[in-house]
Amino acid sequence: MATEATDRIAARQRVEARRRQVEASTTIRDDSEDEMIVSFPEFIFKEFIAAVAMTAFLVVVSIVLQAPLLGQANPGVTPNPSKAPWYFLGLQELLSRFPPLMAGVAFPTFVIVLMILVPFLDRNPSRRPSERKVAIILFALYMAIVVALVIIGTFFRGHEFIWNWGWVLGNPQTCGGAAC
Amino acid sequence: MKVIRAAVDEMWSVMGQMTSAVFRHGLPMTDKIAARTALTNFVLHIHPVRVRRSWIRMSYTLCLGGLSFFLFIVLTVTGLYLMFYYVPSTQHAYQDMRDLQFVVTFGGLIRNMHRWAAHAMVITVWLHMARVFLTGAYKKPREFNWGIGTLLLLITLLLSFTGYLLPWDQLSIWAVTVGTNMAKYAPIAGPYTRYLMLGGTAVGDATLLRFYVMHVVGLPLVGFLLMVVHFWRVRKDGFSGGL
Ligand code: HEM
Numbered sequence: 345m346a347t348e349a350t351d352r353i354a355a356r357q358r359v360e361a362r363r364r365q366v367e368a369s370t371t372i373r374d375d376s377e378d379e380m381i382v383s384f385p386e387f388i389f390k391e392f393i394a395a396v397a398m399t400a401f402l403v404v405v406s407i408v409l410q411a412p413l414l415g416q417a418n419p420g421v422t423p424n425p426s427k428a429p430w431y432f433l434g435l436q437e438l439l440s441r442f443p444p445l446m447a448g449v450a451f452p453t454f455v456i457v458l459m460i461l462v463p464f465l466d467r468n469p470s471r472r473p474s475e476r477k478v479a480i481i482l483f484a485l486y487m488a489i490v491v492a493l494v495i496i497g498t499f500f501r502g503h504e505f506i507w508n509w510g511w512v513l514g515n516p517q518t519c520g521g522a523a524c
Numbered sequence: 525m526k527v528i529r530a531a532v533d534e535m536w537s538v539m540g541q542m543t544s545a546v547f548r549h550g551l552p553m554t555d556k557i558a559a560r561t562a563l564t565n566f567v568l569h570i571h572p573v574r575v576r577r578s579w580i581r582m583s584y585t586l587c588l589g590g591l592s593f594f595l596f597i598v599l600t601v602t603g604l605y606l607m608f609y610y611v612p613s614t615q616h617a618y619q620d621m622r623d624l625q626f627v628v629t630f631g632g633l634i635r636n637m638h639r640w641a642a643h644a645m646v647i648t649v650w651l652h653m654a655r656v657f658l659t660g661a662y663k664k665p666r667e668f669n670w671g672i673g674t675l676l677l678l679i680t681l682l683l684s685f686t687g688y689l690l691p692w693d694q695l696s697i698w699a700v701t702v703g704t705n706m707a708k709y710a711p712i713a714g715p716y717t718r719y720l721m722l723g724g725t726a727v728g729d730a731t732l733l734r735f736y737v738m739h740v741v742g743l744p745l746v747g748f749l750l751m752v753v754h755f756w757r758v759r760k761d762g763f764s765g766g767l
Contacts, residue, residue, distance in 0.1 A: 406636035463667035471660035
């Protein structure tokens with residue numbers, strides 16, 4: 345006898361089966377047989393531990409490392425070099441090499457738009473690393489370039505933003521980037 | 525004796541009522557109770573009731589999305605504390621920072637935590653993006669959430685950048701001068717954009733107020749709303765699953 349309740353259960357099962365069909369192509373491997381567990385308490389507990397660990401880490405770092413506070417702002421005295429915060433040093437590095445319209449405007453806009461479009465540009469449906477070598481290599485290249493530019497901006501740029509090995513070897517009167 | 529007994533009993537029952545008002549079920553001894561616990565408690569409610577064990581392996585998410593969100597909360601709490609003592613005017617800002625550092629109880633610690641948590645958040649959000657890319661989790665049906673994520677990355681950077689000006693020391697005004705100078709190179713709109721950001725032609729009082737308002741209200745509000753949508757979509761799209 346098909347009661348309302350059994351109808352609903354059957355409908356749910358159909359939805360679940362359809363979800364699995366769709367999902368099968370969107371997960372790295374078929375996980376539909378993996379053990380199902382209730383989130384509480386195990387999952388919540390893991391998150392809790394991560395939060396406590398992060399808090400402890402922050403407190404320790406904040407006791408040991410003093411955040412920078414230089415002299416009061418003085419519009420009349422421009423420090424040389426003047427540097428942007430470290431996460432923008434990549435941009436500043438590009439600005440020092442390319443025409444400003446390209447480095448300061450066109451390039452960042454291009455990167456942001458490109459990032460939003462990534463899921464539509466990448467036509468490869470697979471999520472297995474071995475089947476998406478090109479995507480992974482391109483992304484690794486992008487990450488490597490960003491990290492390299494930030495490191496260069498922080499440590500290898502001195503007076504007038506000119507290349508300076510002294511930053512690495514230790515330069516007594518000056519300090520670079522956000523680490524000041 | 526009897527009166528005391530009655531009072532203690534009464535107290536227990538009130539405390540019991542308080543506890544059960546927050547935690548509406550006892551310790552989840554069975555799956556059924558655990559599921560019901562999750563449905564009736566907000567913190568638990570924003571999580572799925574059931575997950576596959578492979579999804580919650582830390583080696584998959586490395587906790588990075590969750591840590592980004594947690595750092596956002598840490599920044600909100602420590603930021604509120606700083607706001608009690610900080611006046612966003614060029615006359616007071618720097619002195620307020622020094623007071624926070626040397627006079628205010630726990631001021632230095634809270635300021636440091638706010639500062640380092642902000643740096644940490646830029647890093648965790650960036651790495652979270654890398655995790656999502658490398659696991660291909662942006663692919664159908666999660667294209668939209670990747671887009672929301674990109675906006676969250678921008679908001680995170682802008683939050684850090686607007687906060688950078690607030691101490692009003694030599695580091696902050698010149699970093700912001702360099703940063704906002706980049707805007708002026710945009711064709712036609714460039715100089716106007718810079719004027720809009722600075723509230724003038726150079727970094728000054730108006731700039732400090734604008735950056736402050738964006739830093740403590742505008743950007744956190746937009747960021748929070750985007751996070752709400754982001755988490756909701758993670759649930760609706762289904763988590764992308766374990767390795
Ligand atoms: C303030 C910044 C952000 C916060 C607080 C945040 C938070 C989260 C959380 C908690 C999850 C659940 C899974 C996990 O922890 O990995 C998640 C998933 C996701 N995030 Fe973010 N996120 C942020 C920024 C980003 C960015 C920058 C991107 C990409 C450009 C992004 C794209 C995604 C996608 C596509 C998912 C679904 C992943 C899956 O199902 O495996 N998010 N996010």
